[in-house]
Amino acid sequence: MTRWENYLRSAAAVLEEYDGSVPLHHFLKQFFKSRPQMGSRDRKTVQQLVYRYYRLGRWQMDMPVEDRLLLATFLCETAPDAMLESLRPEFAKHISAPLAEKLAIAQLDWDPAAVFPFPDHLSPSIEADAFTRSFFQQPRLFIRARPGKKKAIVKQLEQAGVVYATVGTDAIALPNGTKTEAILPEKSWYEIQDLSSQETGLRFHPKAKEYWWDCCAASGGKSILLHDHEPDIRLLVSDVRSSILDNLRKRFAEAGIRDYASRTLDLTDPGLGGHLPHTSFNGIILDAPCTGSGTWGRSPENLYFFEAAKIAEYAALQKKIAKNVSKFLAPGGTLVYITCSVFREENEDAAAFLERDCGLRIVESTVVEGFRRFADSMFVTVAQRSK
Numbered sequence: 225m226t227r228w229e230n231y232l233r234s235a236a237a238v239l240e241e242y243d244g245s246v247p248l249h250h251f252l253k254q255f256f257k258s259r260p261q262m263g264s265r266d267r268k269t270v271q272q273l274v275y276r277y278y279r280l281g282r283w284q285m286d287m288p289v290e291d292r293l294l295l296a297t298f299l300c301e302t303a304p305d306a307m308l309e310s311l312r313p314e315f316a317k318h319i320s321a322p323l324a325e326k327l328a329i330a331q332l333d334w335d336p337a338a339v340f341p342f343p344d345h346l347s348p349s350i351e352a353d354a355f356t357r358s359f360f361q362q363p364r365l366f367i368r369a370r371p372g373k374k375k376a377i378v379k380q381l382e383q384a385g386v387v388y389a390t391v392g393t394d395a396i397a398l399p400n401g402t403k404t405e406a407i408l409p410e411k412s413w414y415e416i417q418d419l420s421s422q423e424t425g426l427r428f429h430p431k432a433k434e435y436w437w438d439c440c441a442a443s444g445g446k447s448i449l450l451h452d453h454e455p456d457i458r459l460l461v462s463d464v465r466s467s468i469l470d471n472l473r474k475r476f477a478e479a480g481i482r483d484y485a486s487r488t489l490d491l492t493d494p495g496l497g498g499h500l501p502h503t504s505f506n507g508i509i510l511d512a513p514c515t516g517s518g519t520w521g522r523s524p525e526n527l528y529f530f531e532a533a534k535i536a537e538y539a540a541l542q543k544k545i546a547k548n549v550s551k552f553l554a555p556g557g558t559l560v561y562i563t564c565s566v567f568r569e570e571n572e573d574a575a576a577f578l579e580r581d582c583g584l585r586i587v588e589s590t591v592v593e594g595f596r597r598f599a600d601s602m603f604v605t606v607a608q609r610s611k
C-alpha cells in the first residue's frame with residue numbers, strides 16, 4: 225500500500241469512529257494518542273484530510289469516502305498537493321483555479337443547502353451562497369497587538385521569516401499552525417484573537433473610573449480588549465465555569481492586569497443581584513453562549529452534525545440572560561451584546577428582545593462578516609438604557 229493510500233485509510237478510520245459528540249480536535253488528539261506509530265507529518269496529513277471532508281457538509285455523500293476526501297482536497301486547497309498529483313492528476317493541474325471553475329471540472333451539481341443546511345436561519349444581511357462557499361477555505365490565525373507593541377511584534381515575525389499580513393490597526397494574520405509562543409515569547413505583547421472578535425471591541429467606549437462587567441468572560445479575550453481601551457476602569461469578570469476563570473486569571477497575569485474582581489455566576493439565576501459587588505454598571509459586555517455558527521469555518525464538523533433545534537435552545541437562553549443582566553445597567557449605560565453566530569434568532573431577534581422586553585434603545589446592530597476575509601463572523605449590538 226502506498227503512503228497516500230495509507231493516509232486515506234487512516235482518515236476513513238477517523239470518519240468511521242467520530243460521532244460529533246465532542247469537538248473534532250479533541251477526538252483527533254485521542255485518536256492519534258492511541259496510534260503512536262504515526263509521525264507528526266502523518267498526523268498532520270490525516271487531520272487535514274478529515275477537516276476538508278467535513279468542509280463539504282453533507283454534499284456528495286453518495287461518493288466513496290476516498291473519492292470524497294480527494295474531491296475535498298481539490299476544492300479546499302489552492303497550493304500544489306502531492307497526494308492529489310499522484311492520485312488525481314486531472315484535478316491537481318487545476319488546483320489554483322477559482323472554485324466555480326473547479327466545480328465545473330469535477331462535473332458536479334452545486335448544492336449549497338447540502339453544504340450549509342441552515343440558510344433560512346441566516347441573519348438577513350448575509351449572502352447565503354458566499355457564506356456557504358467560505359467553508360471551503362480555512363480561516364487564518366489572528367493575533368491582536370497590544371497598545372504600542374505592533375512594531376516590535378512585526379520585527380520578531382520578520383526575523384523568524386514568518387509570512388504575515390497586518391489588518392486594520394492592531395490585527396496581524398499569520399499562517400495557520402504558526403508556533404506563536406516560540407516566535408513571540410513576550411506574551412504581554414499580544415493576544416490570540418480572531419479579527420472579527422477584535423472588531424467587536426470598536427464598540428467598547430469605557431471612560432476612566434467607570435464600572436464595567438464582562439458577564440460571560442470565559443478566559444477574558446473581550447475583557448483584555450476593554451482594558452486596553454481604558455485601563456483605569458472598575459472591572460468585574462464572571463462566567464458560570466470556574467475552571468475557565470482560572471484560565472482568565474493566568475491570562476490576565478500574563479497581560480499585566482491585576483486590578484479586577486471575579487465571580488463564578490450563573491446568569492440565569494433570578495437571585496443574581498445578591499452575588500454582585502455592585503448593582504449598577506456603566507457598561508456590560510454580554511458575549512453570549514451561542515451556537516458558534518460564525519466560527520464553523522474552524523470547526524466544520526458542525527456542518528455535518530449540528531441539529532437545528534439547538535438554535536431555539538440558545539436563543540431562549542440568550543433572552544433569559546439578557547433580561548436578567550440588563551437590570552444592572554445604570555441609566556445612560558451601554559450593554560454590548562455579542563455572538564459568534566450567523567443565525568437571525570441569536571442576532572437580530574435578540575436585539576429586538578433587548579429593545580422590546582428589556583427597555584433598552586438599540587444604537588447599532590452589525591453582522592461582522594468574517595467569512596469574506598478568512599475570519600470568524602460575529603454579531604454585535606449596542607443597546608443603551610435611557611438617562
Ligand SMILES: C[S@@+](CC[C@H](N)C(=O)[O-])C[C@H]1O[C@@H](n2cnc3c(N)ncnc32)[C@H](O)[C@@H]1O
Binds near residue numbers: 442
Ligand atoms: C462566547 S463565550 C465568551 C467568550 C469570551 N467573552 C471571550 O472573549 O473569549 C460564552 C461564555 O458564556 C458562559 N456561559 C454559558 N452559560 C452561562 C450562564 N448560564 N451563566 C453565565 N455564563 C454562562 C460560557 O461558560 C462561556 O464561557
